[in-house]
Amino acid sequence: MSQTAARLLGLLSLLMVPRTWSGTELADRLGVSPRTIRNDIGTLRDIGYSIDGTRGNEGGYRLSSNGVGIPPLMFDADEAVAVAVGLHSGLSCIIGGMEETSALALAKLETILPTAVRTRVQSLAHFTVPVVGNQPMPIVDPNLIVTLIDHCRRHERLRFTYLGEPSDRSPGGTGDSCATSPVTADPDTGDSLLPNDPSSTSAHEVHLEVEAYRLVNRQHRWHLLAFEPQAEDWRVFSAERIVPKTPSGRSFTPRPLPADDIGEFVERHATEPRWRHSAQVIVDAPAPTVMKKLASAEGTVEALEDDRCLVTVGGQSLTTMALALARLDTDFTVIDSPDLRECLHRLSVQLGRAAEGHAAPDLAPSRAKNAAPRAAK
Numbered sequence: 001m002s003q004t005a006a007r008l009l010g011l012l013s014l015l016m017v018p019r020t021w022s023g024t025e026l027a028d029r030l031g032v033s034p035r036t037i038r039n040d041i042g043t044l045r046d047i048g049y050s051i052d053g054t055r056g057n058e059g060g061y062r063l064s065s066n067g068v069g070i071p072p073l074m075f076d077a078d079e080a081v082a083v084a085v086g087l088h089s090g091l092s093c094i095i096g097g098m099e100e101t102s103a104l105a106l107a108k109l110e111t112i113l114p115t116a117v118r119t120r121v122q123s124l125a126h127f128t129v130p131v132v133g134n135q136p137m138p139i140v141d142p143n144l145i146v147t148l149i150d151h152c153r154r155h156e157r158l159r160f161t162y163l164g165e166p167s168d169r170s171p172g173g174t175g176d177s178c179a180t181s182p183v184t185a186d187p188d189t190g191d192s193l194l195p196n197d198p199s200s201t202s203a204h205e206v207h208l209e210v211e212a213y214r215l216v217n218r219q220h221r222w223h224l225l226a227f228e229p230q231a232e233d234w235r236v237f238s239a240e241r242i243v244p245k246t247p248s249g250r251s252f253t254p255r256p257l258p259a260d261d262i263g264e265f266v267e268r269h270a271t272e273p274r275w276r277h278s279a280q281v282i283v284d285a286p287a288p289t290v291m292k293k294l295a296s297a298e299g300t301v302e303a304l305e306d307d308r309c310l311v312t313v314g315g316q317s318l319t320t321m322a323l324a325l326a327r328l329d330t331d332f333t334v335i336d337s338p339d340l341r342e343c344l345h346r347l348s349v350q351l352g353r354a355a356e357g358h359a360a361p362d363l364a365p366s367r368a369k370n371a372a373p374r375a376a377k
Contacts, residue, residue, distance in 0.1 A: 007032065011040050015051065015063040022060040077117045084109060084121040101142075140222055140240050147244050148224055151212040157249025158212045158226065161205050163241040207245075210235065211252045216266045223266050227255060234258045236269045275314025277321060279337035283311050285330045298324045318343040 010030055014021060023034040030037070041061060045051055050064040087106040110118055151158045210226035217223075222239035259265040283290050287303035290311060294301060298321075299313035311332070315321045322343050325332055334341050 007036075008040055008043060011037070012044060012049070012063075015044075015049075015061065018062075020054070020060040020062045026061065077114075077120075080109065080113055080117050081120055144239060144242065144244070145215065145222065148212060148215050148239065148242070151248065152214060154251070155211075155254055156251055157209050158224075159207075159209045159245040159247075159249050161207055161243040161245065162237060163205050163243065209249050210237075211255070213254070213257065214262050215239070216263060218263070218266055218270055223270055225258075225262060225266060234265075234269070236266050238270075276316045277318055277337075277339070278312060278314035279321065279340045280335045281311045281313055281325060281332050282335060283309050283325075283328060283330060283332040285309065285328065290328060293328050294324065319347070322347055 007030055011026060014026060014029060023037050026037045027034045041051055041053070051061055052064045053059070053061050084106060087102045087109065106121075110121055113121060148158070150156075208228065209230075210228045212224060212226050214225040215222060216225060224237045224239055224242065226235050226237060227233070228235050282304070284307075286307045287301045287309040290309050291301045294311065294313075298315065299311050302310040302312075304310055311325075313321050313324060315324065318340055321340060325344075326347075334344070
């Protein structure tokens with residue numbers, strides 16, 4: 001790095017501190033003359049940085065946030081790799097519409113990196129493999145996320161249509177069937193958390209106006225925490241079912257949040273259940289042992305007497321739940337789910353046939369037949 005480039009990077013680092021710097025302060029910090037500082041400020045402005053300058057005893061320079069574009073950023077090697085990891089993850093992110101943006105940003109970043117760093121970044125695509133989970137995730141428009149956050153920040157009421165679940169979405173389908181209606185009940189009071197049942201209308205929707213407060217990511221799903229003035233109560237809405245209306249509602253004075261732990265509050269009041277299927281199982285093993293083998297997303301564990309534990313297991317499919325229990329490698333008893341018991345029986349029969357030791361089919365003739373056309377060539 002040249003001496004000038006290093007000095008510009010140092011000047012930019014100082015200006016990123018949210019305060020006004022006098023030319024003398026900057027010159028002293030960088031060990032140059034005030035004239036050099038003025039020239040360097042001009043250079044940074046030429047390459048796209050918006051820097052405000054004022055005269056007088058209280059004058060100086062500060063980096064402005066009002067620039068129309070984003071100027072070139074300066075990263076060290078570790079920072080560049082960290083940014084690239086985030087962008088690479090964005091290629092398969094859960095917010096729909098960000099994949100192309102992430103790919104373009106990653107391509108731009110790679111073009112300005114030194115060769116050694118570029119090699120490390122490009123290795124991400126070659127040596128990392130995204131694995132699609134067994135739980136289908138709803139696609140959320142990134143513009144919707146921005147809109148909801150803007151309403152939270154500006155304290156403006158959000159007017160929107162809340163879509164219900166289409167009637168043709170069943171547990172056996174490909175869509176999100178965790179809930180057939182956005183109506184839910186408060187586990188503490190039993191009160192409905194939504195004023196109407198969208199499935200009771202032909203359009204499967206309700207029209208609401210709420211005070212938006214927080215956007216929460218729960219189990220890879222976005223939820224909006226809001227207060228509904230008409231019902232005088234707090235609500236939790238699934239973001240993928242929100243269709244904002246324009247114009248926005250009037251401004252509101254923020255009220256105290258309903259809990260200190262907003263994540264826990266949303267967990268208790270969210271419309272969709274955590275899993276499509278769930279069951280309680282008595283496992284003949286100590287709770288600490290089971291907790292090491294069961295992921296938190298697969299279930300919860302509660303210790304019982306006699307070195308046993310109560311496991312609440314869940315998932316998008318019964319087969320996933322059965323395999324998670326089989327992975328515990330110990331005896332267990334299903335308490336409350338005939339469907340899970342039936343699934344376990346079906347798997348046991350299927351696996352039993354595989355374990356009977358039937359002779360493997362002879363693949364040689366098939367391989368020879370497939371190889372014949374190549375040999376003829």
